[in-house]
Amino acid sequence: MTRHEALQHILTPLPGGDLALFTTGMISREAFNIRDRAENFYMIGSMGLLNAVGLGLALQSPSRAIWIIEGDGSALMSLGTLPLIAACRPHNLIHVVLDNEAYESTGGQPTISSTVDLAALAEAAGYARVWRVSDSPSLEKALQEARHSSALTFILVKITGRAPEGLGRVSLTPAEIKQRFSQILTRVETASHNVAVRPLAPD
Amino acid sequence: MRTASEFWDILKRHQMTFFAGVPCSLLEGVIKVGLADPAVTYIPAVREDVALGIASAAHLAGRRGGILMQNSGLGNVVNPLTSFNLIYRIPVLMVISWRGYGGKDAPEHLIMGEKTPDLLHTLGIPHAILEAETLEEHLQWAISTMEQQLIPVAVILRQAIVA
Numbered sequence: 001m002t003r004h005e006a007l008q009h010i011l012t013p014l015p016g017g018d019l020a021l022f023t024t025g026m027i028s029r030e031a032f033n034i035r036d037r038a039e040n041f042y043m044i045g046s047m048g049l050l051n052a053v054g055l056g057l058a059l060q061s062p063s064r065a066i067w068i069i070e071g072d073g074s075a076l077m078s079l080g081t082l083p084l085i086a087a088c089r090p091h092n093l094i095h096v097v098l099d100n101e102a103y104e105s106t107g108g109q110p111t112i113s114s115t116v117d118l119a120a121l122a123e124a125a126g127y128a129r130v131w132r133v134s135d136s137p138s139l140e141k142a143l144q145e146a147r148h149s150s151a152l153t154f155i156l157v158k159i160t161g162r163a164p165e166g167l168g169r170v171s172l173t174p175a176e177i178k179q180r181f182s183q184i185l186t187r188v189e190t191a192s193h194n195v196a197v198r199p200l201a202p203d
Numbered sequence: 204m205r206t207a208s209e210f211w212d213i214l215k216r217h218q219m220t221f222f223a224g225v226p227c228s229l230l231e232g233v234i235k236v237g238l239a240d241p242a243v244t245y246i247p248a249v250r251e252d253v254a255l256g257i258a259s260a261a262h263l264a265g266r267r268g269g270i271l272m273q274n275s276g277l278g279n280v281v282n283p284l285t286s287f288n289l290i291y292r293i294p295v296l297m298v299i300s301w302r303g304y305g306g307k308d309a310p311e312h313l314i315m316g317e318k319t320p321d322l323l324h325t326l327g328i329p330h331a332i333l334e335a336e337t338l339e340e341h342l343q344w345a346i347s348t349m350e351q352q353l354i355p356v357a358v359i360l361r362q363a364i365v366a
Contacts, residue, residue: 041263045286052253056260056268059244060221080249088246174291178263186265 002161023070025105048077058090072099072113086126122154134158207236223254224271229300251276269296294349297357330357
């Protein structure tokens with residue numbers, strides 16, 4: 001399964017209310033080109049910071065599903081955040097790592113994830129549900145369950161192949177990404193104050 | 204000297220109740236009172252950059268976030284400040300304790316102690332050194348500045364100002 005296929009599985013059925021955060025580099029670029037939406041947050045700098053922002057967002061917006069989509073390089077850069085996330089136990093967080101065992105944006109240099117089981121690390125950190133998948137049907141199954149569960153979930157997706165030639169960059173400025181994302185979030189958050197319980201993962 | 208409860212009361216009056224941080228002995232009282240206050244959320248982050256990332260989410264959700272940290276961790280926030288908060292325009296209140304102030308401290312604190320205000324200045328982070336008498340004014344200034352400019356603002360806390 002390629003990153004493109006994995007991102008299509010994740011992005012295509014994503015409900016309007018779900019917030020999706022994409023890590024620095026090819027993952028943001030590819031997600032932007034597959035399905036840009038106001039609820040997407042593209043981290044263009046600060047590699048490794050995304051899961052901290054995702055944790056903060058999950059705590060700030062407990063009534064919404066928060067998706068962190070990062071790579072193995074990014075996850076390895078901030079490994080300490082894994083147990084922190086698990087310790088905070090956000091029930092609305094789905095943490096996906098697309099693992100190609102490489103720093104692709106900088107030329108495909110190897111990471112160490114071929115010798116480190118990131119899913120086992122997530123398990124040890126205390127994530128409630130941990131998946132390790134490498135083909136479309138198993139990813140689809142993991143995503144289905146994640147969408148309908150209210151347990152902190154980690155999905156390690158082993159991917160192969162390189163990014164498509166000439167993949168465009170995110171054409172929004174950082175301030176535009178934030179403003180658009182934040183506007184959607186604050187508008188819905190304010191509106192949902194009148195609703196006692198909002199379903200975690202609406203279809 | 205002001206009490207940690209007074210410090211939190213000021214922050215709470217400004218709707219600042221969401222914090223993440225890494226401890227410092229100078230912040231011991233502040234963190235203790237924050238942890239005991241049900242109105243305050245304090246996430247014990249594993250690093251200062253992680254604290255900054257967590258606190259930044261408050262702004263994305265239309266609220267205010269802050270971090271508590273020692274100045275020795277300033278190096279850890281240089282990257283997120285320059286390639287996240289400052290370019291995305293995400294304000295965060297940074298409460299930074301000042302070890303090495305005046306050149307009197309353990310050796311590991313002396314260089315960063317001397318460079319702390321300069322480093323914030325170089326990064327373009329507005330900052331103020333807190334005094335007991337003007338605590339409320341300075342915090343108010345920091346919060347309104349970060350909201351107006353949409354960037355992080357730091358307040359620097361020396362020993363025996365808040366305990």
